[in-house]
Amino acid sequence: MSDAVVPAKRKGFRISPGALPYVLSLPALLVCIGILVPFFTAVAYSLQRYRLSQPWARRWNWGENYWNFLSDNSFWNTLQVSLTYAILTVGLELVLGLCIALLLQKRTRFNNFVSIMLLMPLMTAPALASLMWKLMTNPGFGILSYFASLIGLEDFRWASDPSTAMLTVVLVDMWVYTPFIMILLLAGLRSLPKQPFEAAALDGVPRLFVFWRITLPMLTPYLLTATLFRAIESVQQFDIIYAMTQGGPGDKLTVFQVEAYLNFFQSTNVGRSAALLMILWVITYVLSMIFIKQWLKLRERQRGEA
Amino acid sequence: MYDKEKQLIDAYMRGTVSRRSMIKGLGAMGMTAATAGVLVNAAATQALAQNGFDWKKHSGTTVKLLLNKHPYTDAMIANLDNFKALTGMDVVYDVFPEDVYFDKVTAALSSGSSEYDAFMTGAYMTWTYGPAGWIDDLNEYIFDETKTNPDYDWGDMLEGVRKSCAWNGQPGGELGSDDAKQWCIPWGYEQNNLTYNGSMLAKAGVAVPTNIDELVEAAAAAQAANDGIYGIGVRGSRSWATIHPGFLSGYSNFDQKDLNVSDDGTLSAAMNTKVSKAFHRKWVKMIQDSGAPDWSTHTWYQVGTDVGAGKSAMIYDADILGYFMNGGGNAMAGELAYAPFAANPAASAPTPNIWIWSLSMSTFSKQKDAAWHFLQWASGPEHGLFGASQMDFVNPVRASVWEDAGFRKRLSDSYPGYVEMHDVSAPGASIKFTAQPLFFDLTTEWAATLQKMVASQVPVDEGLDQLAESVNAQLKDAGLG
Secondary structure (H helix, E strand, C coil), rough: CCCCCCCCCCCCCCCCCCCCCHHHHHHHHHHHHHHHHHHHHHHHCCCCCCEECCHHCCEECCHHHHHHHHCHHHHHHHHHHHHHHHHHHHHHHHHHHHHHHHCCCCHHHHHHHHHHHHHHHHHHHHHEEEEEEEHHCCCCCCCCHHHHHHCCCCCCCHHCCCCCCCCHHHHHHHHHHHHHHHHHHHHHHHHCHHHHHHHHHHHCCCCCHHHHHHHHHHHHHHHHHHHHHHHHHCCCCCCHHHHHCCCCCCCCCCCHHHHHHHHHHHHHHHHHHHHHHHHHHHHHHHHHHHHHHHHHHHHHHHHHHC | CHHHHHHHHHHHCCCCCCCHHHHHHHHCCCCCCHHHHHHHHHEEEEEEEHHCCHHHHHCCCCEEEEEEEEHHHHHHCCCHHHHHHHCCCCCEEEEHHHHHHHHHHHHHHHCCCCCCEEEEEEEEHHHHHHHCCCCCCHHHCCCCCCCCCCCCHHHEEEEHHHHHECCCCCCCCCCCCCCCEEECCCEEEEEEEEEEEHHHHHHHHCCCCHHHHHHHHHHHHHHCCCCCCCCEEECCCHHHHHCCCHHHHHHCCCCCCCCCECCCCEEEECCHHEEEEEEHHHHHHHHHHHHHCHHCCCCHHHHHHHHCCCEEEEEEEHHHHHHHHCCCCCCCCCCCEEEECCCCCCCCCCCCEEEEEEEECCCCCHHHHHHHHHHHHHHHHHHHHHHHCCCCCCCCCCCCHHHHHHHHHHHHHCCCHHHHHHHHHHHHCCCCCCCCCHHHHHHHHHHHHHHHHCCCCCCCCHHHHHHHHHHHHHHHHCCCC
């Protein structure tokens, strides 16, 4: 009789092969439910006249909240402020981030050290960064106000003045998020193939020409990725603006999220708040689609060229 | 406790010895005022336990509170052991800073959560919470002899304050009307008057202003005469909280209102009258000439800390803000003084709008009777006196506490003019806004308009006409106008 060892059958819970795919997709399904249920709830709210302080007046008004936006000056102001903020921050951060990345492109100990140090603002919560800037721009004791006075701007009021409020919050945003773009582009720059640059150097091609004709086109996927991430985040900005000015002075900085937050938590106007967020969702969705399409086109082109 | 001290405290509790004499007597026995106060409070709790009310009815029950980080909260927590001993109940609580506090309350109540039995609130917030069905009408408890102890003395609450916490739920309905529901119990309150730095005004050679014209001039003079300061601190952030303190107090002193209530109950904007425009022009000029350079971001915090740090000569804001800035580690501790302020030269007395930190009961609480045990103790005369005399529970909402000689002396010794200021302005102190569901929308827009006026983005008259037009449109849209 053979003494061959028969492997013991494992005891315990077994999943039948038929059920396995469903079980494996369960976590993803739960996450989807966690996202979709609030989303469709918000859609439903946005189609209602729903104010918590007037529960007796709650009813379906279908598209009225959206329709009202057309004749609502504050909505158009919100749209304009949000887009202005997003365009300014993303544009300036791209330029600055790219410049810094180019400066740090060469792998040296110093450059590596500086690139790590420059990430520090990214580690700061935006709300805290805003409070720091609020102190630094305080007209009484703020260091930035002091510097401004040294260059002749004696009464520079930063976020308190309608004419400089946007500039101030954009500066804070740049301080926090430029490192994000810088590190992304730096990674891109350092991963570019060396041959085109070596060939250009051998041919004596001017550096500016190399930048426009070789570096920038090869870096475009990274630029698009950075732009996509920052644009989506920037158009949804809340913490920096709310912590600095609560959307003021006047209505200079009432971006979507601030307006929606005040509508819900202060005015308890659930319907209008949800409708505002739906519009913001559409903008974010459209932006994402545009960037993703461009990114895919670029990839196709690069494959074709290869 | 030694017999002599105990006898003295018992005599006080029986009413045969005044509080002042008792504290003096205990002092003579070598006891500090603070220790004496604690002992008196413990004795008061013992007396409360013997007033025939079944304080132990909910023994073993735990109530949970949602609280704002505030000296009133500190005073309650400091005295909580007495409540626990009195009732056998336990009390647990969550304390949040004010920046996020009301968001937390809204989230808890709108979700129908039964986690919290009672919570701190402001009277304005109950104009949302009440109609939404999130809080209970506390009249059902206050006037139920089986639920409220005989020494609670509801009539002892300052009338203007008490009425300001009661509303019938009808948009535009008069506060404190006969059919009003008591949505919250006043706990501590703030009037809006002047807190000033006497030496700064003296350096400028100006007297304490007594009306809006004098205030505009005094602020400018103080700013000119003192280096590195600004003349007058008032709130300016884009928030409803910019309108309710000094601004509305001065505004209502000219008999101006936020809204008109017509006979059929519809509401309409009332802030673009001739008198209102004149007042706004003065207010805007005052801020432009002598306000904080970063006024449009100033909340109560900046207004208070600036006067406490010697960065401003005066504030027209909550009196308790001036109170707190006159102590602790503030640079100007002991330098500040107080004055009642009637903006209208023709007015006979100030008419301060008030902020009331109050206590409400959640409709979703599963142990309302037990929660009411806590609420009546926390808003009762014994705790009020303890908080006012031993802690920083100012301004008390009970007349009996204001009549207490020890409390008045304590205030007068360290806060010159505070008691007199309160006495002069308390009769006219109440909420001056029209109670209605769009309160936060309309006042926030009012603040944003004020910001535009101060920044010269829009002329005052035009800005108020635009505001009134917008307010009317919103009221109409909400079915109120």
